[in-house]
Amino acid sequence: MDEGARLFKALADETRLAILNQLREQGEVCACHFLACCELAQPTVSHHLKVLREAGLVSAEKRGLWVYYTLNRGRLEALLAWLP
Amino acid sequence: MDEGARLFKALADETRLAILNQLREQGEVCACHFLACCELAQPTVSHHLKVLREAGLVSAEKRGLWVYYTLNRGRLEALLAWLP
DNA sequence: GCAATATATTGATATTCTTCGATATAGTGC
DNA sequence: GCACTATATCGAAGAATATCAATATATTGC
Numbered sequence: 001m002d003e004g005a006r007l008f009k010a011l012a013d014e015t016r017l018a019i020l021n022q023l024r025e026q027g028e029v030c031a032c033h034f035l036a037c038c039e040l041a042q043p044t045v046s047h048h049l050k051v052l053r054e055a056g057l058v059s060a061e062k063r064g065l066w067v068y069y070t071l072n073r074g075r076l077e078a079l080l081a082w083l084p
Numbered sequence: 085m086d087e088g089a090r091l092f093k094a095l096a097d098e099t100r101l102a103i104l105n106q107l108r109e110q111g112e113v114c115a116c117h118f119l120a121c122c123e124l125a126q127p128t129v130s131h132h133l134k135v136l137r138e139a140g141l142v143s144a145e146k147r148g149l150w151v152y153y154t155l156n157r158g159r160l161e162a163l164l165a166w167l168p
Numbered sequence: 169g170c171a172a173t174a175t176a177t178t179g180a181t182a183t184t185c186t187t188c189g190a191t192a193t194a195g196t197g198c
Numbered sequence: 199g200c201a202c203t204a205t206a207t208c209g210a211a212g213a214a215t216a217t218c219a220a221t222a223t224a225t226t227g228c
Contacts, residue, residue, distance in 0.1 A: 008095040011168075013216085014086045020168030031175065041218050046176055048216090065174045065225050076167060083160060084095075084104030097186085115205065125188050130206055132186090149195050149204045 004082030010055035011079075015040065016048050023058060023071040031060075031067045088166030094139035095163075099124065100132050107142060107155040115144075115151045 011017060019034055034045050049069065052058040056075045061068050095101060103118055118129050133153065136142040140159045145152050 002098045002101065004101050005096060005098045008092050008101070009215095011092040012089060012096040014089045015216090017086060017088050017092070017166075017168060024168050035174095040216095042175075043177080043219080044217050050176080062175090062224090067175065071168070079167070080164075082101075083163070084101060084108050084155070093185095099186090119204095124186095126205075127189080127207080128187050134206080146194085146205090151205065 004079075007055055007057075007075075007079050007082060010051055010057055013048065013051075015045075016052055019048060019052065019069075020057065020071060023069060028068050028070050031069060034069075088163075091139055091141075091159075091163050091166060094135055094141055097132065097135075099129075100136055103132060103136065103153075104141065104155060107153060112152050112154050115153060118153075 011020075015038055018038065022029055022034070022037070031045070031049060034049070035042055038045055038048075040048075049058070049060070052069075053060055057072055058069050059072055061070070095104075099122055102122065106118070106121070107113055115129070115133060118133070119126055122129055122132075124132075133142070133144070136153075137144060141156055142153050143156055145154070
């Protein structure tokens with residue numbers, strides 16, 4: 001599939017946009033935090049985080065039991081190039 | 085639904101991105117042109133154009149039998165504000 | 169090793185989206 | 199009016215997606 005469409009698909013969801021906005025505001029955020037704020041079941045949040053990872057929009061780092069996510073700002077900027 | 089998600093949903097399709105890119109390059113384009121270039125059935129193209137219209141990304145003007153589409157650049161710029 | 173916890177994966181279901189055939193609407197030219 | 203053309207809408211089928219319960223995996227602390 002087209003790379004641009006793939007990126008926009010990853011952004012085309014309220015939950016994922018909320019996750020990205022939290023990452024932009026707070027820098028590094030534990031996965032457990034999204035579970036608390038999104039009011040969705042844990043597998044659902046995990047699914048959305050996976051979509052964002054596979055789109056290259058976020059990075060994950062495991063520390064102990066927790067996984068910390070950060071925004072890939074470079075990838076977001078690359079997205080500007082795909083804007084029509 | 086969230087306004088940002090709605091906009092990104094409109095962009096999250098290869099065909100619609102192709103349509104928007106043609107509009108950016110060529111300015112004003114007749115609907116019949118997209119039918120020729122997209123290799124999709126006419127109702128499908130019409131559907132995609134409707135999605136873009138409802139997202140405010142394009143404008144349509146009917147002249148005679150033909151409908152001419154133009155890109156709403158202001159709306160695209162507004163989209164930058166929704167980028168995380 | 170075992171219990172407890174955080175996250176990921178699997179599998180199923182419900183919803184949404186893309187696509188197209190058939191049909192409707194609107195405009196042109198006779 | 200009628201035939202013809204361009205576009206839009208309707209309705210249905212198939213594909214893709216979001217969601218969650220159940221389960222698996224990985225890590226900590228005992």
